[in-house]
């Protein structure tokens with residue numbers, strides 16, 4: 614369980630409050646107007662932004678003092694964060710050991726993850742020679758090898774075409790189900806949110822609201838979301 618306990622985040626004049634929990638294994642979309650603080654919320658969980666008040670707890674333990682690498686999280690950003698000079702297998706291996714000193718078992722785990730995302734024959738390729746969809750798969754394989762209970766994604770598949778995006782959302786859903794990880798995904802696209810998530814956090818007007826069923830939020834959006842959705 615991830616809990617925001619009276620959290621206040623401040624970035625110069627911008628403030629965001631959050632006070633709710635996310636259940637283990639939940640698939641949650643983070644939606645709301647541009648500039649409302651969706652990335653800020655993700656960055657606070659990841660440890661890139663420090664709240665000025667309140668606590669972020671994982672399984673009732675305050676993770677505020679933990680460095681990003683020591684938190685129970687794996688991350689995918691829009692640019693996939695793949696290093697161009699490393700092979701696909703090495704990029705995935707970074708998820709296990711940033712120094713890439715992998716044991717045989719760890720190398721086998723990298724191969725397993727790449728096979729799981731349909732990239733078994735691309736271990737030695739460089740990211741620059743991959744399509745956008747293949748790069749997303751490699752980033753997902755890196756998340757898989759980390760085996761963290763919480764996966765955070767910030768606009769992960771925005772650069773992909775509609776069919777490929779659906780494919781990746783479905784693959785992400787399968788992976789989340791298999792691993793039991795909870796997933797928080799920032800998305801600008803309500804269709805993506807509806808396809809992938811069971812619940813959604815609305816970030817608007819200085820608040821990240823507790824998750825509610827995603828269909829409920831999209832079918833009956835509050836004013837702040839209605840304007841954003843273009844209703």
Ligand SMILES: Nc1ncnc2c1ncn2[C@@H]1O[C@H](COP(=O)(O)OP(=O)(O)OP(=O)(O)O)[C@@H](O)[C@H]1O
Nearest residue numbers: 624625627645646647648649650651652653654816
């Ligand atoms: N490093 C920073 N210093 C000061 N203000 C910042 C910083 N980073 C973000 N902000 C401000 O915090 C607010 C929330 O930004 P954030 O990127 O979280 O919004 P968002 O909902 O993810 O937006 P978008 O949908 O456009 O990506 C914005 O007003 C932004 O200008």
